[in-house]
Amino acid sequence: METLRVAVLGAAGRMGRTVCAAVESADGMELAARLDVGDEVADVRGAADVAVDFTVPSATEANVHALLDAGVHAVVGTTGWDGPALDRVREHLAHTPGLGVLVAPNFALGAVLAMAFAAKAAPWFESVEVVELHHPDKVDAPSGTARHTAAGIAAARRAAGRGAMPDATQTGLDGARGADVEGVRVHAVRLRGLVAHEEILLGNPGEQLTLRHDSFDRVSFMPGVLHAVRTVASHPGLTVGLDGYLDL
Numbered sequence: 001m002e003t004l005r006v007a008v009l010g011a012a013g014r015m016g017r018t019v020c021a022a023v024e025s026a027d028g029m030e031l032a033a034r035l036d037v038g039d040e041v042a043d044v045r046g047a048a049d050v051a052v053d054f055t056v057p058s059a060t061e062a063n064v065h066a067l068l069d070a071g072v073h074a075v076v077g078t079t080g081w082d083g084p085a086l087d088r089v090r091e092h093l094a095h096t097p098g099l100g101v102l103v104a105p106n107f108a109l110g111a112v113l114a115m116a117f118a119a120k121a122a123p124w125f126e127s128v129e130v131v132e133l134h135h136p137d138k139v140d141a142p143s144g145t146a147r148h149t150a151a152g153i154a155a156a157r158r159a160a161g162r163g164a165m166p167d168a169t170q171t172g173l174d175g176a177r178g179a180d181v182e183g184v185r186v187h188a189v190r191l192r193g194l195v196a197h198e199e200i201l202l203g204n205p206g207e208q209l210t211l212r213h214d215s216f217d218r219v220s221f222m223p224g225v226l227h228a229v230r231t232v233a234s235h236p237g238l239t240v241g242l243d244g245y246l247d248l
């Protein structure tokens with residue numbers, strides 16, 4: 001089996017540094033390039049097979065288009081993606097046959113499972129809310145994971161014919177009920193000492209189910225990232241969510 005050459009974008013960041021170390025110690029991979037602000041993405045042409053992007057929401061889409069132009073598969077963990085941005089990548093991929101792009105809001109296997117469990121459980125409860133808790137250096141809120149979790153919950157409830165959730169709130173302070181993601185309330189906590197955590201609260205009369213996932217360390221994301229690096233070439237086109245590469 002040939003060695004996979006991996007470039008890391010955002011290599012100087014918290015996730016980028018952890019990914020570089022994971023790639024360097026992974027079997028069958030070599031770290032081909034470390035790129036950060038000011039480096040030219042086009043330089044990976046011919047030097048890398050797969051690039052991993054953990055940069056910032058304002059840069060990640062342009063990075064993916066540059067990687068496709070360079071003929072390199074992309075594994076993207078950066079948050080901030082919306083429907084139109086994903087559509088533009090789909091359109092680009094239509095002109096770059098054979099290339100794959102994965103955009104995944106969370107590479108921790110437990111978080112991926114928690115999202116799947118939440119979607120499965122959501123139609124069976126009157127109320128569902130999402131609470132995400134992160135380190136205070138995070139630039140976006142709510143987290144990409146929480147938005148993806150809420151969207152999955154909303155889709156499952158729509159498919160089951162579930163109506164709006166009960167909420168009698170009429171007055172109060174702006175933001176007290178969190179963000180509205182397709183009818184699901186999402187609350188964001190920022191606290192020194194935390195890494196990445198999420199709770200999905202599901203309520204019925206007289207009972208509550210709580211699903212909780214904790215990433216205590218960024219190494220929690222590495223098995224998912226390495227699995228994606230090994231898999232992306234065999235999934236041409238755009239995949240959203242690591243669950244697309246797992247047999248859940």
Ligand SMILES: NC(=O)C1=CN([C@@H]2O[C@H](COP(=O)(O)OP(=O)(O)OC[C@H]3O[C@@H](n4cnc5c(N)ncnc54)[C@H](O)[C@@H]3O)[C@@H](O)[C@H]2O)C=CC1
Pocket residue numbers: 009010011012013014015016035036037038054055056057059076077078079080104105106107108144221
């Ligand atoms: N999908 C997942 O499992 C996870 C996703 N994330 C997401 O990954 C992203 C990065 O998170 P952190 O590493 O904590 O942030 P960070 O701020 O520590 O690192 C970001 C790095 O990107 C660099 N950068 C900025 N613009 C760039 C550009 N145009 N080209 C190349 N590099 C550029 C910065 O200089 C910095 O070194 C965030 O969006 C975060 O939400 C974080 C953890 C897990």
Ligand SMILES: O=C(O)C1=N[C@H](C(=O)O)C[C@H](O)C1
Pocket residue numbers: 079105106134138139142143144145146195196197
């Ligand atoms: O910024 C982070 O740290 C994380 N970002 C991702 C998100 O926004 O969901 C994944 C994880 O929660 C850590």
